[in-house]
Amino acid sequence: QVQLQQWGAGLLKPSETLSLTCAVSGGSFSGSYWAWIRQPPGKGLEWIGEINHTGSTNYNPSLKSRVTISIDTSNNQFSLNLRSVTAADTAVYYCVRDTLGSAYFFYWGQGTLVTVSS
Amino acid sequence: EIVLTQSPGTLSLSPGERATLSCRASQSITSSYLAWYQQKPGQAPRLLIYGASSRATGIPDRFSGSGSGTDFTLTISRLEPEDLAVYYCQQYGSAPFTFGPGTRVDIK
Numbered sequence: 001q002v003q004l005q006q007w008g009a010g011l012l013k014p015s016e017t018l019s020l021t022c023a024v025s026g027g028s029f030s031g032s033y034w035a036w037i038r039q040p041p042g043k044g045l046e047w048i049g050e051i052n053h054t055g056s057t058n059y060n061p062s063l064k065s066r067v068t069i070s071i072d073t074s075n076n077q078f079s080l081n082l083r084s085v086t087a088a089d090t091a092v093y094y095c096v097r098d099t100l101g102s103a104y105f106f107y108w109g110q111g112t113l114v115t116v117s118s
Numbered sequence: 119e120i121v122l123t124q125s126p127g128t129l130s131l132s133p134g135e136r137a138t139l140s141c142r143a144s145q146s147i148t149s150s151y152l153a154w155y156q157q158k159p160g161q162a163p164r165l166l167i168y169g170a171s172s173r174a175t176g177i178p179d180r181f182s183g184s185g186s187g188t189d190f191t192l193t194i195s196r197l198e199p200e201d202l203a204v205y206y207c208q209q210y211g212s213a214p215f216t217f218g219p220g221t222r223v224d225i226k
Contacts, residue, residue: 045155045163045206045217060214061119094162103210104153106174108162 002027004109006095008080012116018082022095022109025076029053033098034078035105036069038091046091050098051078085116120144120209122218130224137194139221141207146187148211154183154192155206157220163206167192199225 008020022034035050049059051069059067063082071078082089095109121144131137141152150170155163165174167183170190180195194201202225207218 044219045208047215047217058213062214099168102151102168103213103215104151104165104168104208105155105163106165111162 002107004095006109006112012085014086018085021077021079023077029076035096036080037094040091087116090116120212120216124218124221128222131197132226133197135197139192139205141190141218143188147209150186151211152190153208156203158203
């Protein structure tokens with residue numbers, strides 16, 4: 001059974017960098033894409049981007065200039081960095097795993113609420 | 119980018135009734151790469167349907183999906199009180215992968 005456990009700072013000031021990490025257990029790290037999705041309070045879901053075990057990435061063009069997703073295969077972890085945050089980046093951030101190379105998501109992390117406020 | 123619209127915005131039905139949720143895409147979705155999720159308050163979304171019509175592991179058979187091209191439907195055949203949730207469609211045929219705005223299902 002695949003489990004995703006995520007952590008990171010929950011309160012940031014504008015212009016700071018959001019950093020979250022997701023640890024994967026119970027499944028193979030290779031052969032899948034690992035992604036981040038976010039959800040502003042009371043709103044819908046937005047796909048941020050993804051990475052595979054080789055480090056190949058795809059990003060949402062709306063965030064591409066500020067996002068970096070990285071992977072640490074030795075520790076079965078992947079991370080999200082989002083630079084120059086504003087209040088509009090306030091959201092619950094989820095780490096997820098795709099399914100057999102297709103970007104629908106059965107496995108989700110528990111979610112981390114990140115609030116950006118001065 | 120493929121834009122998804124969902125209707126209605128809110129659906130209020132009684133237990134045992136049939137719920138029909140619609141998801142329409144701004145362009146045809148490759149190979150029916152359309153998924154549905156259920157999200158209850160305070161929880162992460164749960165995958166219900168993938169490939170437009172395949173139920174995910176552990177999903178009751180009262181949930182079914184259909185459609186192709188630009189028009190897709192999620193049907194809940196007999197509503198249960200625990201089906202109170204927001205339902206999202208998502209396309210994964212073309213990056214960036216996008217979600218619809220959701221349909222809220224209220225139980226009378």
